[in-house]
Amino acid sequence: MAKEFVKDITAMDDDFAQWYTDVVTKADLIDYSSVRGSMIIRPYGYALWENIKNELDQRIKDTGHENVYMPLFIPESLLQKEKDHIEGFAPEVAWVTHGGSEELAERLCVRPTSEVLFCEHYKNIIHSYRDLPKLYNQWANVVRWEKTTRPFLRTLEFLWQEGHTCHATDEEAHEETKQMLEVYADVCENVLAIPVVKGKKTDKEKFAGAKFTYTIESLMHDGKALQSGTSHHLGDGFAKAFGIQYLDKDGQQQYVQQTSWGFTTRIIGAMIMVHGDDRGLVIPPKAAPTQVMIIPIAQHKEGVLDFAYDLKEKLSAFARVGIDASDKKPGWKFNEHEMKGVPLRLEVGPKDIENNQVVLARRDTGEKIIVSMIELESKLTEVLDDIQRNLFERAKELREQKTYKATSFDELNEIFTNKTGFVKAMWCGDQSCEDKVKEETGATSRCIPFEQEAISNECVCCGREANQLVYWAKAY
Amino acid sequence: MAKEFVKDITAMDDDFAQWYTDVVTKADLIDYSSVRGSMIIRPYGYALWENIKNELDQRIKDTGHENVYMPLFIPESLLQKEKDHIEGFAPEVAWVTHGGSEELAERLCVRPTSEVLFCEHYKNIIHSYRDLPKLYNQWANVVRWEKTTRPFLRTLEFLWQEGHTCHATDEEAHEETKQMLEVYADVCENVLAIPVVKGKKTDKEKFAGAKFTYTIESLMHDGKALQSGTSHHLGDGFAKAFGIQYLDKDGQQQYVQQTSWGFTTRIIGAMIMVHGDDRGLVIPPKAAPTQVMIIPIAQHKEGVLDFAYDLKEKLSAFARVGIDASDKKPGWKFNEHEMKGVPLRLEVGPKDIENNQVVLARRDTGEKIIVSMIELESKLTEVLDDIQRNLFERAKELREQKTYKATSFDELNEIFTNKTGFVKAMWCGDQSCEDKVKEETGATSRCIPFEQEAISNECVCCGREANQLVYWAKAY
Numbered sequence: 001m002a003k004e005f006v007k008d009i010t011a012m013d014d015d016f017a018q019w020y021t022d023v024v025t026k027a028d029l030i031d032y033s034s035v036r037g038s039m040i041i042r043p044y045g046y047a048l049w050e051n052i053k054n055e056l057d058q059r060i061k062d063t064g065h066e067n068v069y070m071p072l073f074i075p076e077s078l079l080q081k082e083k084d085h086i087e088g089f090a091p092e093v094a095w096v097t098h099g100g101s102e103e104l105a106e107r108l109c110v111r112p113t114s115e116v117l118f119c120e121h122y123k124n125i126i127h128s129y130r131d132l133p134k135l136y137n138q139w140a141n142v143v144r145w146e147k148t149t150r151p152f153l154r155t156l157e158f159l160w161q162e163g164h165t166c167h168a169t170d171e172e173a174h175e176e177t178k179q180m181l182e183v184y185a186d187v188c189e190n191v192l193a194i195p196v197v198k199g200k201k202t203d204k205e206k207f208a209g210a211k212f213t214y215t216i217e218s219l220m221h222d223g224k225a226l227q228s229g230t231s232h233h234l235g236d237g238f239a240k241a242f243g244i245q246y247l248d249k250d251g252q253q254q255y256v257q258q259t260s261w262g263f264t265t266r267i268i269g270a271m272i273m274v275h276g277d278d279r280g281l282v283i284p285p286k287a288a289p290t291q292v293m294i295i296p297i298a299q300h301k302e303g304v305l306d307f308a309y310d311l312k313e314k315l316s317a318f319a320r321v322g323i324d325a326s327d328k329k330p331g332w333k334f335n336e337h338e339m340k341g342v343p344l345r346l347e348v349g350p351k352d353i354e355n356n357q358v359v360l361a362r363r364d365t366g367e368k369i370i371v372s373m374i375e376l377e378s379k380l381t382e383v384l385d386d387i388q389r390n391l392f393e394r395a396k397e398l399r400e401q402k403t404y405k406a407t408s409f410d411e412l413n414e415i416f417t418n419k420t421g422f423v424k425a426m427w428c429g430d431q432s433c434e435d436k437v438k439e440e441t442g443a444t445s446r447c448i449p450f451e452q453e454a455i456s457n458e459c460v461c462c463g464r465e466a467n468q469l470v471y472w473a474k475a476y
Numbered sequence: 477m478a479k480e481f482v483k484d485i486t487a488m489d490d491d492f493a494q495w496y497t498d499v500v501t502k503a504d505l506i507d508y509s510s511v512r513g514s515m516i517i518r519p520y521g522y523a524l525w526e527n528i529k530n531e532l533d534q535r536i537k538d539t540g541h542e543n544v545y546m547p548l549f550i551p552e553s554l555l556q557k558e559k560d561h562i563e564g565f566a567p568e569v570a571w572v573t574h575g576g577s578e579e580l581a582e583r584l585c586v587r588p589t590s591e592v593l594f595c596e597h598y599k600n601i602i603h604s605y606r607d608l609p610k611l612y613n614q615w616a617n618v619v620r621w622e623k624t625t626r627p628f629l630r631t632l633e634f635l636w637q638e639g640h641t642c643h644a645t646d647e648e649a650h651e652e653t654k655q656m657l658e659v660y661a662d663v664c665e666n667v668l669a670i671p672v673v674k675g676k677k678t679d680k681e682k683f684a685g686a687k688f689t690y691t692i693e694s695l696m697h698d699g700k701a702l703q704s705g706t707s708h709h710l711g712d713g714f715a716k717a718f719g720i721q722y723l724d725k726d727g728q729q730q731y732v733q734q735t736s737w738g739f740t741t742r743i744i745g746a747m748i749m750v751h752g753d754d755r756g757l758v759i760p761p762k763a764a765p766t767q768v769m770i771i772p773i774a775q776h777k778e779g780v781l782d783f784a785y786d787l788k789e790k791l792s793a794f795a796r797v798g799i800d801a802s803d804k805k806p807g808w809k810f811n812e813h814e815m816k817g818v819p820l821r822l823e824v825g826p827k828d829i830e831n832n833q834v835v836l837a838r839r840d841t842g843e844k845i846i847v848s849m850i851e852l853e854s855k856l857t858e859v860l861d862d863i864q865r866n867l868f869e870r871a872k873e874l875r876e877q878k879t880y881k882a883t884s885f886d887e888l889n890e891i892f893t894n895k896t897g898f899v900k901a902m903w904c905g906d907q908s909c910e911d912k913v914k915e916e917t918g919a920t921s922r923c924i925p926f927e928q929e930a931i932s933n934e935c936v937c938c939g940r941e942a943n944q945l946v947y948w949a950k951a952y
Contacts, residue, residue, distance in 0.1 A: 033596055034554055035584070038547035040597050043612070046543045066519035067526065071511040072586075072617055072633050073570075078510055091576045094549075096586065098571040099621035108511070110548075110572065110586070120509055121516050136519070141548055141617065145575035157548050 009339075011278050016222040017150075023272055024151045027281045027340045037149035037156035041265070044340065047289035049159065049265060053139065055191045055286070056161065056263060059183045065135040065163060070117040072141075073108035078116050082241040085115060088208020092145045094156075110143040115209065115234070115260055118164035119242040126166060126256060128247050133176075134166040152269035153226075153476050160264035166244065166256040170235070173257035177233040180261040181214040184229035192267065193284040193391040194218045194274050195399055196228055197422070197471055199447030204431050207260075211235035217446040217471060219399045220273035223420025225446050225473035228270055231261035269476070274395050281341025282363055284391050285384040290322040292380065293342045295333050297349025299325060307353050311346070318377055319384060338363060343387045344380070364390050407456040409440075412472070416441035422473050426466040428459035436461055437472060446471040485815075487754050492698040499748055500627045503757045503816045513625035513632035517741070520816065523765035525635065525741060529615065531667045531762070532637065532739060535659045541611040541639060546593040548617075549584035554592050558717040561591060564684020568621045570632075586619040591685065591710070591736055594640035595718040602732060604723050605644055609652075613639040628745035629702075629952050636740035642720065642732040646711070649733035653709040656737040657690040660705030663739070668747050669760040669867040670694045671875055672704055673898070673947055675923030680907050683736075687711035693922040693947060695875045696749035699896025701922050701949035704746055707737035745952070750871050757817025758839055760867050761860040766798040768856065769818045771809050773825025775801060783829050787822070794853055795860060814839060819863045820856070840866050883932040888948070892917035898949050902942040904935035912937055913948060922947040 009022035024030050029045035041049065057067075073096060080086045093109040111117070122134060139161045149155050163180060167173040181198060188194045196216035206213040210232040218228045239245070239255040248254050275282040285291050292315065296308040308323055315321045322342070324333045330347070337345060347359040358376060360369045364387050371379045402421030406412035415423050423443065427433060434445050437460075452469050459466035485498035500506050505521035517525065533543075549572060556562045569585040587593070598610060615637045625631050639656060643649040657674060664670040672692035682689040686708040694704045715721070715731040724730050751758040761767050768791065772784040784799055791797045798818070800809045806823070813821060823835040834852060836845045840863050847855045878897030882888035891899050899919065903909060910921050913936075928945050935942035 031597055031600060033547055033593060034551055035547040035549050035593075038549065040547070040593075041545040043542035043544055046545055049545075050543065067522045068519055069517035069522055069525075069635065071509055071514035071516065072619065073511050073514065075510055093576065094572045094584075095574040096570045097573045098583075100567045100569065107574075108570075117509060117511075117516075121507055124507060143548065159545065 009278070009280060012221065012276075019276075019278075020150070020269075020273065023276055023280055023339075029268070029281075030151045035156070037146060039151045039155055041159075044289060045268065048268060048283065048287060051287050051289065052187070052191065052267065053161075056183070056187050057139070059186065060137050060161070060163065063135075063179060063183060065137045065165075068136050068138050069140070070111075070114045070121070070138055072111055074111055074114075074116060076107045076109060078120060079109055081116060081119075082209050082238050084237070085209035089113070089144075094143050094145055111140070112142055112144045113260075113262070114138065114140070114142075114162055115164065115238060116242075118260075119238050119244060119258075122166050122256070123242050123244045126244055126246050129168055129249055132166060132168045132246060132256065133172065135163075135176075136165065137161055137163040150269075152265055152272070155265075158265050160262050163259070163261045165259045166239075167258070168246070168248070168254070168256070170257050173233055173235075173259050176259045177214055177231045177261070180259070181216060181229070181231040184231070184261070184263055185216050187263070188216060188218065188228055188267070188270075189392065191284070191286045192271050192274075193286075193388060193395060194228065194267075194270055195392060195396040197447060197449050198451075199449035199471065201230070201447060202427075202431070202434060202445045202470070204434055205445060207232045209234065209237055210260075211237070215447050217473075218270050218274060219402060219422055219473070220270065220476070221276065221398070222273065223402045223474075225422065225471075225475040226266070226270045226273070227446070227475065228267055229261070229263045232259060234258040234260060275391055276341070279335075280339035282391065283341035283343060285319075285343045285388045288341070288343050289320065290337075290340075290342050291319040291384055292321045292344045292346050293337045294321065294323040294346045294348065295330055295337070296323070296325060297330055297347055297352070301350050303353065304348070304350060308348055311348065311358070315346075315377070315380060318380055334361075344383060362387060364394070405455050406460055407458070409461055412437065412460050413441055416443050416472075416474070420474060422446070422471050424453070424455060424469055424471060425460035426454075426456050426458060427468050427470040428462055428464045428466040429468060430459070430462065430464075433459055433461035441472075443472045443474050446473050446475065485754070485756060488697065488752075495752075495754075496745075496749065497627070499752055499756055499815075505744070505757075506627045511632070513622060515627045515631055517635075520765060521744065524744060524759065524763060527763050527765065528663070528667065528743065529637075532659070532663050533615070535662065536613050536637065536639065539611075539655060539659065541613045541641075544612050544614050545616070546587075546590045546597070546614055548587055550587055550590075550592055552583045552585060554596060555585055557592060557595075558685050558714050560713070561685035565589070570619050570621055587616070588618055588620045589736075589738070590614065590616070590618075590638055591640065591714060592718075594736075595714050595720060595734075598642050598732070599718050599720045602642060602720055602722050605725055608642060608644045608722060608732065609648065610642040611639075611652075612641065613637055626745075628741055628748070631741075634741050636738050639735070639737045641735045642715075643734070644722070644724070644730070644732070646733050649709055649711075649735050652735045653690055653707045653737070656735070657692060657705070657707040660707070660737070660739055661692050664692060664694065664704055664743070664746075665868065667760070667762045668743065668750075669762075669864055669871060670704065670743075670746055670750050671868060671872040673923060673925050674927075675925035675947065677706070677923055678903075678907070678910060678921045678946070680910055681921060683708045685710065685713055686736075687713070691923050693898075693949075694746050694750060695878060695898055695949070696746065696952070697752065697874070698749065699878045699950075701898065701947075701951040702742070702746045702749070703922070703951065704743055705737070705739045708735060710734035710736060751867055752817070755811075756815035758867065759817035759819060761795075761819045761864045764817070764819050765796065766813075766816075766818050767795040767860055768797045768820045768822050769813045770797065770799040770822045770824065771806055771813070772799070772801060773806055773823055773828075777826050779829065780824070780826060784824055787824065787834070791822075791853070791856060794856055810837075820859060838863060840870070881931050882936055883934070885937055888913065888936050889917055892919050892950070896950060898922070898947050900929070900931060900945055900947060901936035902930075902932050902934060903944050903946040904938055904940045904942040905944060906935070906938065906940075909935055909937035917948075919948045919950050922949050922951065
């Protein structure tokens with residue numbers, strides 16, 4: 001019996017990687033299976049993903065996109081149509097070679113992403129400027145043959161949405177690329193309480209086949225960065241490779257301009273590493289499967305359980321409310337739901353019922369508040385909002401503490417030797433400087449932020465003239 | 477320009493199979509791709525699936541199940557653990573043999589169904605009677621290497637949900653098997669307006685590895701049957717193969733009793749073939765992506781479009797309302813949305829505005845009703861409900877017309893030679909009789925219905941004593 005309550009986790013500062021593994025398994029988010037590098041997403045983890053998915057799906061639909069579903073398999077010859085794309089993805093795809101007992105004439109890869117499938121379809125359905133824009137999205141599983149994997153962060157198979165759009169002009173495609181990055185930033189900041197830096201990837205770090213890639217980058221508790229969503233302007237590279245043309249208003253054949261953008265289960269890893277603490281998960285209210293967990297105190301006493309269940313029913317109009325009426329001791333239950341990151345605990349026992357009150361305990365601050373029954377409904381909403389806000393502010397503060405500036409290579413190197421975090425530094429635009437930073441410090445360029453500052457006018461690496469500020473960091 | 481409006485479809489009675497193909501492609505439900513046997517589910521088709529999915533998902537959650545996500549791949553050794561199961565599925569799985577450029581030490585099959593993955597997980601998380609029942613479900617894509625494929629009906633890859641549960645007793649598992657069949661029947665009858673026959677599969681037709689299989693069977697417009705959802709009592713066969721045991725209240729190790737049940741995109745094929753007609757799709761209101769399509773008449777005249785858009789906004793509180801304000805002629809629009817099966821068309825032009833009325837045209841009966849603006853809201857709901865009811869009644873009537881009885885083999889054979897439909901006939905329970913019916917008539921046993929009738933006491937095939945009524949039919 002004892003086993004199910006022993007949920008000790010490694011302290012963050014002792015071993016952050018082990019802390020992470022402890023949290024994802026002991027908070028019942030995932031389990032391992034005999035499929036290397038794949039994870040089982042358990043009910044609690046999947047409910048979290050469903051909340052994130054619903055929030056994002058609504059925004060995708062509100063911006064005029066339609067959901068579709070493309071095949072899982074891609075014939076090898078189709079994948080090879082766009083040269084940069086196949087070069088980027090070939091080393092990490094899984095190949096189906098047999099169907100039943102027969103060897104296939106042509107291998108099929110399990111989609112690592114679906115650009116080529118969308119392109120083939122677009123060629124089929126786009127003929128005239130009247131057919132544009134085409135704004136499609138799909139929710140799907142994809143596979144990338146990763147050597148080293150970690151739950152949510154890097155898995156052989158993951159769940160995501162991938163948007164794929166076609167436009168008449170470069171400008172429209174550019175607007176779309178920006179718009180969808182803003183949608184991702186909105187979900188990160190306002191649902192998951194994860195502050196992000198918005199910017200552009202360098203050419204070296206952009207998507208295979210893209211003209212350019214926009215990204216949102218977030219900073220984990222250990223000071224490492226995590227790419228949290230990307231939006232690509234594909235230009236007309238795929239359109240030319242696949243022959244996706246439309247007749248414009250003047251009767252001229254034009255190639256379409258395309259975008260693609262993706263957001264994955266990886267974000268759950270970010271949420272864990274941004275908000276979690278030594279007691280386990282901390283889930284922002286807007287994403288939490290259970291926002292308020294009612295723990296009856298002395299539940300064997302007459303009236304307590306009835307009262308608690310009534311309360312659950314009443315409060316369910318205002319929040320996602322659970323009740324733990326199991327026969328475990330209250331202390332065990334407190335630990336359990338703290339571990340699972342439930343934003344708010346509501347304790348109610350005989351004395352509280354007598355005094356017409358309950359106790360609210362915040363997961364983020366540990367603060368306990370006695371609330372009278374009369375003001376409970378309004379207080380509940382207020383406190384949940386405040387937790388959401390506080391988590392975002394706290395994460396932003398931590399990120400600011402861990403954001404440094406460097407104006408010379410020595411300074412940059414010293415920061416990455418002694419500290420972890422974002423380093424803002426100027427860059428000349430030359431890939432050899434980017435390579436050198438990576439080789440000598442282990443840090444990569446995260447993005448060229450939209451919000452530029454001129455912290456110097458020399459490249460942090462080569463000292464030549466530089467007018468672009470770059471965020472650098474070691475990254476997941 | 478003309479091309480996009482030419483949506484002629486083959487008449488049902490001329491060539492039902494071609495009618496079906498015409499409808500799925502011309503109503504923009506699907507498109508083909510270079511991936512053999514797979515389909516692209518287009519926005520209209522996917523919106524339909526999302527509606528069905530949401531209705532079913534809500535019912536699955538309301539009956540206490542939790543969603544999870546299992547890996548796409550199954551190692552060959554894991555698939556082989558349950559003997560009957562692997563025998564049933566091995567001939568139709570796709571095999572991944574390479575990851576990137578490396579050959580795998582063990583082949584991975586792309587899941588055709590996920591029993592073995594759930595079993596492996598259950599062995600890991602079930603220890604005590606306190607851990608039961610486990611009521612899990614997943615929404616996923618699965619692959620079966622079919623030789624001959626048709627959109628929705630039989631595809632290499634399809635979307636579905638698969639429920640997998642563990643129980644302490646055989647009775648509980650049996651209750652669950654029945655409950656989930658009732659849930660499927662509810663979705664078919666009350667969302668999709670498809671009447672179903674509920675019953676049990678014969679041993680020959682049951683799921684590979686199951687103790688028994690419950691099924692709902694529906695009848696298409698051409699008189700062929702379609703298996704529309706199945707629920708399996710797995711007994712303890714998988715539990716024994718995987719060692720899934722729990723400690724009961726008396727401290728004894730017991731094997732769990734399991735169920736699994738699935739409902740797929742195939743049901744869209746059933747919906748098409750039950751309700752469709754020579755003008756195209758007919759979608760029941762509860763499943764329809766657009767329930768009411770507003771067509772402005774003489775939309776170039778002042779005030780018409782504004783009025784139509786206002787109407788759309790107002791009515792959107794009561795129904796899923798679309799508006800077609802494209803520059804096509806109203807007649808083209810009528811055809812277009814009839815083809816797409818929109819349940820109700822709302823026409824509004826200058827004269828209607830003057831008279832403070834609109835025209836409603838029903839897709840199911842073709843009836844046109846003039847409705848005054850004052851009663852529009854209530855009338856709209858009323859008519860949609862009536863269409864939903866009418867479609868179900870109509871389908872039920874057709875099924876009854878096409879349901880026959882046979883008390884001798886000659887009679888059975890004659891029916892299947894001259895007609896199509898369900899044939900009710902007694903069966904002795906011997907598989908050789910079942911085989912003979914199939915060989916000589918092409919019909920298979922669809923189910924042993926829960927509602928039994930004793931139409932004779934002799935087996936329709938061998939004449940021996942028989943006390944089970946069976947529904948026989950040629951089937952998709």
